[in-house]
Amino acid sequence: MRKLAIFVIVIVELLSPIQLVKANIQPKLKTEDILFIQVNRLYGGTRVFKESDGYEEVIINKIVNWINTSSPSEGITKFDKTPIVAVMKLIMKNGDVAVIEPAYNCISENQVKTCTIADSEVIYTGNNKKVRLKSLELYDWLLAGWKYESYGAPKDELLEELLYTRYFSYLDETNSDFIMCPKIDKVERINGDTRRHIVHASALNYGAHHGDIPYDRIHISLTDIPEKGVKINKVTIQKAISEKESRIQCRREG
Structure with a gap:
């Protein structure tokens, strides 16, 4: 009898107007x-x-x-x-x-x-x-x-894409998929010299853009020195980042 009562309550709640409204609105x-x-x-x-x-x-x-x-x-x-x-x-x-x-x-x-x-x-x-x-x-x-709303991407975003494209060519081919939502996360002068920098950049893997699987994110640390060129110091892959993190990376959430 008790099971029957519980079953009736569940059915009533599922079919009640309030539940139906919440499901459709x-x-x-x-x-x-x-x-x-x-x-x-x-x-x-x-x-x-x-x-x-x-x-x-x-x-x-x-x-x-x-x-x-x-x-x-x-x-x-x-x-x-x-x-x-x-x-x-x-x-x-x-x-x-x-x-x-x-x-x-x-x-x-x-x-x-x-x-x-x-x-x-x-x-x-x-x-x-x-x-x-x-x-x-x-x-x-x-x-x-x-x-x-701006017409086209803001200037700072375009500059980040331009810099990332320059540095991307120095990456190993195994990381060639990391081209989506590039960002220059941090730039530091080396000993205060305005021509020498340590750059920290990141991007998402394009292969996950359909939304079927979470994005991976690459983190790149490099030095950019005129007389020595670009040197990649460290590359790490952050696997399966959260949806919120990917939205922030792509400037879709603050």
């Missing part, structure tokens, strides 16, 4: 499924971020992460006669389109309905369903943040 996206993102403001222009662009892919990845980690929020998801201050469209490679727009809080007094933008909340529409989500980062980026 949170969108889960993958960067590689998105073709491009387009943002439009009522006043303030428009911009497109393409997955095929290496730098803009990082921005799309950031947006996807905010969506996937946002919190469900209670409130209405359909509004009448509210201004479309800003709208973001996520165009998927399979032809589907998801839409993100600001959420509103509405009150009715004396048969007059007044709606104001809900701080930190957005409406996500996908697969013919509307979901209200809470995410300060996503809300701020939708209203204004996208306008301040």
